[in-house]
Amino acid sequence: MYAAAQARQQSVEQAEQLAKAQVSGPHLVATYKAGREIYAEGDLNDKCYQVSTGAVRVYRLLSDGRRQVVSFHLPGEMFGFEAGTDHSFFAEAITDTTLAVFGRRHMQERSRDLLALALAGMARAQQHLLVIGRQCAVERIAAFLVDLCERQGGGRLLRLPMSRQDIADYLGLTIETVSRVMTKLKARSVIALRDARTVDIMRLDALRSLCC
Amino acid sequence: MYAAAQARQQSVEQAEQLAKAQVSGPHLVATYKAGREIYAEGDLNDKCYQVSTGAVRVYRLLSDGRRQVVSFHLPGEMFGFEAGTDHSFFAEAITDTTLAVFGRRHMQERSRDLLALALAGMARAQQHLLVIGRQCAVERIAAFLVDLCERQGGGRLLRLPMSRQDIADYLGLTIETVSRVMTKLKARSVIALRDARTVDIMRLDALRSLCC
Protein backbone atom coordinates (compact mmCIF):
# COMPACT_ATOMS: atom_id res chain seq x y z
CA MET A 1 0.00 0.00 0.00
CA TYR A 2 0.97 3.60 -0.60
CA ALA A 3 1.08 6.03 2.29
CA ALA A 4 -1.99 8.15 2.67
CA ALA A 5 -1.37 11.54 4.21
CA GLN A 6 -2.27 11.73 7.83
CA ALA A 7 -1.98 14.78 10.07
CA ARG A 8 -4.55 16.95 8.33
CA GLN A 9 -6.59 18.17 11.27
CA GLN A 10 -3.92 20.20 13.02
CA SER A 11 -4.31 23.25 10.80
CA VAL A 12 -5.99 25.17 13.58
CA GLU A 13 -3.02 24.99 15.89
CA GLN A 14 -0.76 26.02 13.06
CA ALA A 15 -2.92 28.97 12.17
CA GLU A 16 -2.38 30.13 15.74
CA GLN A 17 1.28 29.44 15.45
CA LEU A 18 1.60 31.54 12.34
CA ALA A 19 -0.64 34.26 13.69
CA LYS A 20 1.61 34.46 16.70
CA ALA A 21 4.52 35.00 14.38
CA GLN A 22 2.63 37.91 12.74
CA VAL A 23 3.67 37.36 9.15
CA SER A 24 4.14 40.63 7.30
CA GLY A 25 7.79 41.71 7.41
CA PRO A 26 10.70 39.52 6.47
CA HIS A 27 12.22 36.65 8.39
CA LEU A 28 9.76 35.53 11.04
CA VAL A 29 10.26 32.21 12.74
CA ALA A 30 7.81 29.31 12.98
CA THR A 31 8.34 25.93 14.58
CA TYR A 32 6.66 22.63 13.76
CA LYS A 33 6.66 19.30 15.56
CA ALA A 34 7.50 16.17 13.56
CA GLY A 35 4.67 15.29 11.16
CA ARG A 36 2.89 18.66 11.33
CA GLU A 37 1.45 20.25 8.24
CA ILE A 38 3.06 23.49 7.03
CA TYR A 39 0.58 24.08 4.25
CA ALA A 40 -1.98 21.99 2.42
CA GLU A 41 -3.31 21.69 -1.11
CA GLY A 42 -5.75 24.56 -1.60
CA ASP A 43 -4.19 26.82 1.05
CA LEU A 44 -3.42 30.38 0.09
CA ASN A 45 0.02 30.63 -1.47
CA ASP A 46 1.44 33.91 -0.19
CA LYS A 47 4.57 33.03 1.75
CA CYS A 48 7.78 31.22 1.28
CA TYR A 49 10.00 29.44 3.72
CA GLN A 50 13.59 28.67 4.52
CA VAL A 51 14.49 25.69 6.68
CA SER A 52 16.57 26.64 9.73
CA THR A 53 16.66 23.26 11.44
CA GLY A 54 14.90 19.98 10.70
CA ALA A 55 13.58 18.76 7.36
CA VAL A 56 10.48 19.17 5.20
CA ARG A 57 8.68 17.02 2.61
CA VAL A 58 6.55 18.46 -0.18
CA TYR A 59 4.15 16.03 -1.82
CA ARG A 60 1.00 15.47 -3.78
CA LEU A 61 -1.70 12.82 -3.42
CA LEU A 62 -3.85 10.85 -5.82
CA SER A 63 -7.45 10.28 -4.82
CA ASP A 64 -6.74 6.65 -3.90
CA GLY A 65 -3.97 7.65 -1.50
CA ARG A 66 -0.93 7.11 -3.68
CA ARG A 67 1.60 9.76 -2.76
CA GLN A 68 4.40 11.40 -4.71
CA VAL A 69 6.97 13.30 -2.69
CA VAL A 70 8.32 15.94 -5.07
CA SER A 71 11.03 17.33 -2.83
CA PHE A 72 12.77 17.22 0.51
CA HIS A 73 14.18 20.41 2.03
CA LEU A 74 17.13 20.52 4.39
CA PRO A 75 18.52 23.38 6.50
CA GLY A 76 19.34 26.42 4.39
CA GLU A 77 16.98 25.48 1.56
CA MET A 78 13.96 27.50 0.41
CA PHE A 79 10.57 26.11 -0.50
CA GLY A 80 6.93 27.06 -0.78
CA PHE A 81 6.83 29.12 -3.97
CA GLU A 82 4.37 27.78 -6.51
CA ALA A 83 2.46 28.96 -9.54
CA GLY A 84 -1.06 30.21 -8.85
CA THR A 85 -2.67 31.81 -5.81
CA ASP A 86 -3.30 28.47 -4.07
CA HIS A 87 -0.97 25.63 -3.18
CA SER A 88 -1.27 22.43 -5.22
CA PHE A 89 0.97 20.55 -2.81
CA PHE A 90 1.22 19.61 0.82
CA ALA A 91 4.23 20.48 2.95
CA GLU A 92 4.97 18.79 6.27
CA ALA A 93 7.73 18.85 8.83
CA ILE A 94 9.51 15.48 8.79
CA THR A 95 11.29 15.97 12.11
CA ASP A 96 10.88 18.85 14.57
CA THR A 97 11.55 21.84 12.38
CA THR A 98 12.07 25.59 12.57
CA LEU A 99 11.47 27.77 9.53
CA ALA A 100 12.09 31.34 8.53
CA VAL A 101 8.88 32.63 6.96
CA PHE A 102 8.82 35.36 4.30
CA GLY A 103 5.61 37.17 3.44
CA ARG A 104 4.21 38.52 0.21
CA ARG A 105 5.90 41.92 0.49
CA HIS A 106 9.30 40.37 0.88
CA MET A 107 8.69 38.14 -2.13
CA GLN A 108 7.72 41.05 -4.34
CA GLU A 109 10.81 42.99 -3.35
CA ARG A 110 12.98 40.04 -4.23
CA SER A 111 11.31 38.77 -7.39
CA ARG A 112 14.73 38.59 -9.03
CA ASP A 113 15.97 36.05 -6.45
CA LEU A 114 12.68 34.27 -6.68
CA LEU A 115 13.23 33.76 -10.41
CA ALA A 116 16.53 32.04 -9.71
CA LEU A 117 14.83 29.87 -7.07
CA ALA A 118 12.02 28.95 -9.44
CA LEU A 119 14.47 28.04 -12.18
CA ALA A 120 16.48 25.96 -9.72
CA GLY A 121 13.28 24.25 -8.58
CA MET A 122 12.38 23.48 -12.18
CA ALA A 123 15.85 22.06 -12.84
CA ARG A 124 15.60 19.92 -9.71
CA ALA A 125 12.20 18.56 -10.71
CA GLN A 126 13.41 17.80 -14.23
CA GLN A 127 16.50 16.02 -12.95
CA HIS A 128 14.18 14.04 -10.68
CA LEU A 129 12.08 13.15 -13.73
CA LEU A 130 15.08 11.55 -15.40
CA VAL A 131 15.81 9.49 -12.30
CA ILE A 132 12.25 8.27 -11.87
CA GLY A 133 11.47 7.86 -15.54
CA ARG A 134 14.60 6.10 -16.73
CA GLN A 135 16.55 4.58 -13.86
CA CYS A 136 16.12 1.27 -12.07
CA ALA A 137 15.68 0.90 -8.30
CA VAL A 138 19.39 0.69 -7.45
CA GLU A 139 20.20 3.70 -9.62
CA ARG A 140 17.40 5.72 -8.01
CA ILE A 141 18.60 5.00 -4.49
CA ALA A 142 22.20 5.71 -5.47
CA ALA A 143 21.19 9.04 -7.02
CA PHE A 144 19.18 9.87 -3.92
CA LEU A 145 22.05 9.13 -1.54
CA VAL A 146 24.58 11.06 -3.62
CA ASP A 147 22.24 14.04 -3.86
CA LEU A 148 21.58 14.06 -0.13
CA CYS A 149 25.26 13.61 0.64
CA GLU A 150 26.15 16.67 -1.45
CA ARG A 151 23.37 18.74 0.07
CA GLN A 152 24.63 17.88 3.55
CA GLY A 153 28.07 19.18 2.66
CA GLY A 154 29.71 16.07 1.24
CA GLY A 155 30.48 14.37 4.54
CA ARG A 156 30.66 10.58 4.43
CA LEU A 157 28.21 10.12 7.29
CA LEU A 158 24.62 10.66 6.23
CA ARG A 159 21.75 11.21 8.60
CA LEU A 160 18.39 10.46 6.94
CA PRO A 161 15.61 12.51 8.52
CA MET A 162 12.95 10.77 6.41
CA SER A 163 11.42 7.31 6.71
CA ARG A 164 11.69 4.50 4.18
CA GLN A 165 8.12 5.33 3.15
CA ASP A 166 9.14 8.92 2.40
CA ILE A 167 12.09 7.74 0.34
CA ALA A 168 9.89 5.23 -1.50
CA ASP A 169 7.30 7.89 -2.31
CA TYR A 170 10.06 10.24 -3.45
CA LEU A 171 11.61 7.67 -5.80
CA GLY A 172 8.44 6.01 -7.11
CA LEU A 173 9.18 2.72 -5.34
CA THR A 174 7.81 0.76 -2.36
CA ILE A 175 9.33 0.59 1.14
CA GLU A 176 10.18 -3.07 0.59
CA THR A 177 12.18 -2.27 -2.53
CA VAL A 178 13.97 0.62 -0.81
CA SER A 179 14.85 -1.67 2.06
CA ARG A 180 16.05 -4.47 -0.21
CA VAL A 181 18.25 -2.10 -2.23
CA MET A 182 19.76 -0.71 0.98
CA THR A 183 20.71 -4.20 2.16
CA LYS A 184 22.09 -5.00 -1.30
CA LEU A 185 24.28 -1.87 -1.20
CA LYS A 186 25.34 -2.84 2.31
CA ALA A 187 26.22 -6.35 1.12
CA ARG A 188 28.41 -4.84 -1.62
CA SER A 189 30.06 -2.57 1.02
CA VAL A 190 29.05 0.53 -0.90
CA ILE A 191 27.35 1.81 2.24
CA ALA A 192 27.14 0.75 5.87
CA LEU A 193 24.12 1.24 8.11
CA ARG A 194 24.77 2.25 11.73
CA ASP A 195 21.02 2.17 12.10
CA ALA A 196 18.21 2.51 9.59
CA ARG A 197 18.48 6.30 9.53
CA THR A 198 22.27 6.65 9.59
CA VAL A 199 24.20 5.78 6.45
CA ASP A 200 27.94 5.56 6.12
CA ILE A 201 29.04 6.16 2.54
CA MET A 202 31.89 3.71 2.16
CA ARG A 203 32.50 4.05 -1.58
CA LEU A 204 31.14 7.31 -2.96
CA ASP A 205 32.72 6.60 -6.36
CA ALA A 206 30.76 3.34 -6.60
CA LEU A 207 27.54 5.20 -5.73
CA ARG A 208 28.28 7.86 -8.32
CA SER A 209 28.96 5.34 -11.05
CA LEU A 210 25.62 3.69 -10.27
CA CYS A 211 23.80 6.94 -11.08
CA CYS A 212 25.16 6.78 -14.68
CA MET B 1 16.35 -0.34 -26.27
CA TYR B 2 15.94 3.30 -25.41
CA ALA B 3 16.29 5.93 -28.09
CA ALA B 4 19.72 7.46 -28.34
CA ALA B 5 19.72 11.02 -29.56
CA GLN B 6 20.64 11.33 -33.18
CA ALA B 7 20.87 14.58 -35.09
CA ARG B 8 23.76 16.08 -33.18
CA GLN B 9 26.03 17.18 -35.99
CA GLN B 10 23.80 19.75 -37.63
CA SER B 11 24.64 22.52 -35.19
CA VAL B 12 26.66 24.31 -37.83
CA GLU B 13 23.73 24.83 -40.15
CA GLN B 14 21.66 26.05 -37.27
CA ALA B 15 24.28 28.51 -36.17
CA GLU B 16 23.98 29.96 -39.67
CA GLN B 17 20.23 29.91 -39.39
CA LEU B 18 20.26 31.83 -36.13
CA ALA B 19 22.94 34.20 -37.34
CA LYS B 20 20.71 34.98 -40.30
CA ALA B 21 17.95 35.90 -37.88
CA GLN B 22 20.35 38.30 -36.11
CA VAL B 23 19.28 37.66 -32.55
CA SER B 24 19.42 40.80 -30.44
CA GLY B 25 16.06 42.52 -30.30
CA PRO B 26 12.75 40.87 -29.50
CA HIS B 27 10.74 38.51 -31.63
CA LEU B 28 12.98 37.21 -34.39
CA VAL B 29 11.94 34.17 -36.34
CA ALA B 30 13.85 30.92 -36.84
CA THR B 31 12.76 27.83 -38.72
CA TYR B 32 13.84 24.24 -38.14
CA LYS B 33 13.29 21.13 -40.22
CA ALA B 34 11.91 18.02 -38.48
CA GLY B 35 14.51 16.47 -36.19
CA ARG B 36 16.85 19.48 -36.08
CA GLU B 37 18.52 20.54 -32.89
CA ILE B 38 17.48 23.90 -31.42
CA TYR B 39 19.99 23.82 -28.60
CA ALA B 40 22.13 21.16 -26.97
CA GLU B 41 23.37 20.35 -23.48
CA GLY B 42 26.25 22.72 -22.76
CA ASP B 43 25.13 25.41 -25.21
CA LEU B 44 24.98 28.96 -23.96
CA ASN B 45 21.62 29.67 -22.36
CA ASP B 46 20.82 33.24 -23.36
CA LYS B 47 17.60 33.07 -25.35
CA CYS B 48 14.11 31.80 -25.00
CA TYR B 49 11.63 30.66 -27.58
CA GLN B 50 7.97 30.59 -28.43
CA VAL B 51 6.60 27.99 -30.82
CA SER B 52 4.74 29.55 -33.76
CA THR B 53 4.08 26.39 -35.75
CA GLY B 54 5.25 22.80 -35.30
CA ALA B 55 6.30 21.09 -32.08
CA VAL B 56 9.41 20.78 -29.90
CA ARG B 57 10.77 18.15 -27.52
CA VAL B 58 13.11 18.96 -24.63
CA TYR B 59 15.04 16.03 -23.21
CA ARG B 60 18.02 14.76 -21.33
CA LEU B 61 20.24 11.72 -21.93
CA LEU B 62 21.99 9.22 -19.72
CA SER B 63 25.45 8.13 -20.81
CA ASP B 64 24.13 4.78 -22.03
CA GLY B 65 21.59 6.42 -24.33
CA ARG B 66 18.49 6.23 -22.17
CA ARG B 67 16.46 9.34 -22.82
CA GLN B 68 13.95 11.26 -20.72
CA VAL B 69 11.78 13.74 -22.56
CA VAL B 70 10.89 16.38 -19.96
CA SER B 71 8.48 18.39 -22.07
CA PHE B 72 6.76 18.87 -25.40
CA HIS B 73 5.94 22.35 -26.64
CA LEU B 74 3.06 23.18 -28.95
CA PRO B 75 2.21 26.40 -30.81
CA GLY B 76 1.93 29.37 -28.45
CA GLU B 77 4.05 27.78 -25.72
CA MET B 78 7.36 29.15 -24.43
CA PHE B 79 10.45 27.12 -23.66
CA GLY B 80 14.21 27.43 -23.33
CA PHE B 81 14.63 29.15 -19.96
CA GLU B 82 16.80 27.18 -17.57
CA ALA B 83 18.87 27.75 -14.47
CA GLY B 84 22.54 28.45 -15.07
CA THR B 85 24.40 30.00 -17.96
CA ASP B 86 24.49 26.78 -19.98
CA HIS B 87 21.72 24.46 -21.08
CA SER B 88 21.44 21.09 -19.32
CA PHE B 89 18.94 19.82 -21.88
CA PHE B 90 18.56 19.26 -25.57
CA ALA B 91 15.77 20.80 -27.59
CA GLU B 92 14.79 19.54 -31.03
CA ALA B 93 12.10 20.30 -33.56
CA ILE B 94 9.76 17.30 -33.79
CA THR B 95 8.12 18.36 -37.04
CA ASP B 96 9.03 21.33 -39.25
CA THR B 97 8.86 24.19 -36.82
CA THR B 98 9.01 27.97 -36.71
CA LEU B 99 9.95 29.75 -33.51
CA ALA B 100 9.95 33.30 -32.22
CA VAL B 101 13.31 33.88 -30.57
CA PHE B 102 13.82 36.32 -27.69
CA GLY B 103 17.30 37.49 -26.74
CA ARG B 104 18.89 38.30 -23.43
CA ARG B 105 17.78 41.93 -23.41
CA HIS B 106 14.16 41.03 -23.90
CA MET B 107 14.35 38.48 -21.09
CA GLN B 108 15.77 41.01 -18.65
CA GLU B 109 13.05 43.51 -19.46
CA ARG B 110 10.42 40.88 -18.80
CA SER B 111 11.80 39.10 -15.77
CA ARG B 112 8.39 39.36 -14.13
CA ASP B 113 6.76 37.30 -16.92
CA LEU B 114 9.71 34.96 -16.83
CA LEU B 115 9.06 34.24 -13.16
CA ALA B 116 5.51 33.17 -13.98
CA LEU B 117 6.83 30.98 -16.78
CA ALA B 118 9.43 29.40 -14.53
CA LEU B 119 6.84 28.69 -11.85
CA ALA B 120 4.52 27.20 -14.46
CA GLY B 121 7.39 25.07 -15.76
CA MET B 122 8.13 23.86 -12.25
CA ALA B 123 4.46 22.99 -11.68
CA ARG B 124 4.36 21.13 -14.96
CA ALA B 125 7.47 19.11 -14.11
CA GLN B 126 6.12 18.28 -10.66
CA GLN B 127 2.77 17.16 -12.05
CA HIS B 128 4.72 15.02 -14.50
CA LEU B 129 6.62 13.52 -11.55
CA LEU B 130 3.38 12.32 -10.01
CA VAL B 131 2.32 10.69 -13.27
CA ILE B 132 5.62 8.93 -13.84
CA GLY B 133 6.28 8.07 -10.22
CA ARG B 134 2.91 6.78 -9.16
CA GLN B 135 0.73 5.89 -12.13
CA CYS B 136 0.59 2.72 -14.19
CA ALA B 137 0.99 2.58 -17.97
CA VAL B 138 -2.70 3.09 -18.82
CA GLU B 139 -2.98 6.00 -16.41
CA ARG B 140 0.12 7.64 -17.84
CA ILE B 141 -1.14 7.44 -21.41
CA ALA B 142 -4.57 8.68 -20.35
CA ALA B 143 -3.02 11.64 -18.53
CA PHE B 144 -0.87 12.37 -21.55
CA LEU B 145 -3.80 12.33 -23.97
CA VAL B 146 -5.98 14.49 -21.72
CA ASP B 147 -3.16 17.00 -21.24
CA LEU B 148 -2.46 17.20 -24.97
CA CYS B 149 -6.16 17.47 -25.73
CA GLU B 150 -6.53 20.44 -23.39
CA ARG B 151 -3.43 22.15 -24.74
CA GLN B 152 -4.78 21.82 -28.27
CA GLY B 153 -7.97 23.62 -27.26
CA GLY B 154 -10.10 20.70 -26.11
CA GLY B 155 -11.17 19.46 -29.55
CA ARG B 156 -11.99 15.78 -29.76
CA LEU B 157 -9.61 15.15 -32.65
CA LEU B 158 -6.00 14.97 -31.56
CA ARG B 159 -3.02 15.22 -33.87
CA LEU B 160 0.13 13.75 -32.30
CA PRO B 161 3.23 15.41 -33.73
CA MET B 162 5.53 13.06 -31.81
CA SER B 163 6.45 9.42 -32.41
CA ARG B 164 5.67 6.50 -30.11
CA GLN B 165 9.32 6.61 -29.03
CA ASP B 166 8.93 10.25 -27.99
CA ILE B 167 5.80 9.42 -26.01
CA ALA B 168 7.51 6.43 -24.40
CA ASP B 169 10.52 8.53 -23.39
CA TYR B 170 8.19 11.21 -22.05
CA LEU B 171 6.20 8.76 -19.92
CA GLY B 172 9.01 6.49 -18.78
CA LEU B 173 7.72 3.53 -20.82
CA THR B 174 8.76 1.62 -23.95
CA ILE B 175 7.28 2.00 -27.43
CA GLU B 176 5.80 -1.47 -27.19
CA THR B 177 3.93 -0.61 -24.00
CA VAL B 178 2.70 2.67 -25.47
CA SER B 179 1.45 0.83 -28.53
CA ARG B 180 -0.23 -1.90 -26.51
CA VAL B 181 -2.00 0.62 -24.28
CA MET B 182 -3.21 2.52 -27.33
CA THR B 183 -4.73 -0.63 -28.80
CA LYS B 184 -6.29 -1.49 -25.44
CA LEU B 185 -7.90 1.96 -25.23
CA LYS B 186 -9.07 1.51 -28.81
CA ALA B 187 -10.55 -1.89 -27.94
CA ARG B 188 -12.49 -0.28 -25.08
CA SER B 189 -13.70 2.46 -27.50
CA VAL B 190 -12.18 5.16 -25.31
CA ILE B 191 -10.26 6.39 -28.33
CA ALA B 192 -10.18 5.64 -32.05
CA LEU B 193 -7.09 5.80 -34.25
CA ARG B 194 -7.52 7.22 -37.75
CA ASP B 195 -3.83 6.52 -38.13
CA ALA B 196 -1.04 6.15 -35.59
CA ARG B 197 -0.66 9.91 -35.23
CA THR B 198 -4.32 10.90 -35.25
CA VAL B 199 -6.42 10.12 -32.20
CA ASP B 200 -10.16 10.52 -31.88
CA ILE B 201 -11.16 10.99 -28.26
CA MET B 202 -14.41 9.05 -28.07
CA ARG B 203 -14.99 9.16 -24.30
CA LEU B 204 -13.08 11.98 -22.67
CA ASP B 205 -14.81 11.26 -19.32
CA ALA B 206 -13.43 7.71 -19.37
CA LEU B 207 -9.94 9.06 -20.10
CA ARG B 208 -10.23 11.58 -17.28
CA SER B 209 -11.36 8.97 -14.77
CA LEU B 210 -8.33 6.86 -15.70
CA CYS B 211 -6.02 9.69 -14.61
CA CYS B 212 -7.45 9.41 -11.04
Added chain:
DNA sequence: CGCTAATTTGACGCTAGTCAAGCCATGTGG
Protein backbone atom coordinates in the same frame (compact mmCIF):
# COMPACT_ATOMS: atom_id res chain seq x y z
C1' DC C 1 6.42 0.39 -57.04
C1' DG C 2 9.73 -0.96 -53.84
C1' DC C 3 12.54 0.53 -49.92
C1' DT C 4 12.82 2.07 -45.27
C1' DA C 5 11.17 3.50 -40.95
C1' DA C 6 7.42 3.39 -37.76
C1' DT C 7 4.11 0.82 -35.49
C1' DT C 8 1.86 -3.27 -33.94
C1' DT C 9 1.70 -7.86 -32.14
C1' DG C 10 3.37 -12.08 -29.86
C1' DA C 11 6.16 -14.95 -26.66
C1' DC C 12 8.80 -14.87 -22.78
C1' DG C 13 11.61 -13.10 -18.72
C1' DC C 14 12.74 -10.05 -15.06
C1' DT C 15 12.17 -6.26 -11.98
C1' DA C 16 9.66 -4.45 -8.71
C1' DG C 17 5.06 -4.89 -6.32
C1' DT C 18 2.04 -7.54 -3.05
C1' DC C 19 1.16 -10.03 0.89
C1' DA C 20 2.67 -11.85 5.04
C1' DA C 21 5.68 -12.84 8.73
C1' DG C 22 9.47 -11.68 11.67
C1' DC C 23 12.71 -8.45 13.81
C1' DC C 24 14.18 -4.59 16.49
C1' DA C 25 14.06 -0.46 19.16
C1' DT C 26 11.24 2.24 21.94
C1' DG C 27 7.77 3.22 25.17
C1' DT C 28 4.18 2.02 28.71
C1' DG C 29 1.88 0.07 32.45
C1' DG C 30 1.67 -3.51 35.94
Added chain:
DNA sequence: CCACATGGCTTGACTAGCGTCAAATTAGCG
Protein backbone atom coordinates in the same frame (compact mmCIF):
# COMPACT_ATOMS: atom_id res chain seq x y z
C1' DC D 1 12.20 -4.79 36.09
C1' DC D 2 9.67 -7.24 32.94
C1' DA D 3 5.69 -8.20 29.87
C1' DC D 4 3.75 -6.37 26.23
C1' DA D 5 2.27 -3.25 22.72
C1' DT D 6 3.69 -0.23 18.92
C1' DG D 7 5.73 1.49 14.80
C1' DG D 8 9.37 1.26 11.57
C1' DC D 9 12.25 -1.73 9.11
C1' DT D 10 13.70 -6.11 7.03
C1' DT D 11 13.11 -10.48 4.82
C1' DG D 12 10.80 -14.18 2.24
C1' DA D 13 7.57 -16.25 -1.13
C1' DC D 14 4.92 -15.37 -4.83
C1' DT D 15 2.86 -12.51 -8.68
C1' DA D 16 1.94 -9.10 -12.13
C1' DG D 17 3.11 -5.55 -15.08
C1' DC D 18 6.15 -3.95 -17.98
C1' DG D 19 10.53 -4.70 -20.62
C1' DT D 20 13.08 -7.48 -24.08
C1' DC D 21 13.56 -9.73 -28.25
C1' DA D 22 11.76 -10.98 -32.52
C1' DA D 23 8.65 -11.00 -36.31
C1' DA D 24 4.73 -9.21 -38.89
C1' DT D 25 2.23 -5.31 -40.64
C1' DT D 26 1.55 -0.70 -42.07
C1' DA D 27 2.80 3.85 -43.48
C1' DG D 28 5.62 7.16 -45.65
C1' DC D 29 8.51 8.50 -49.38
C1' DG D 30 11.59 8.76 -53.30
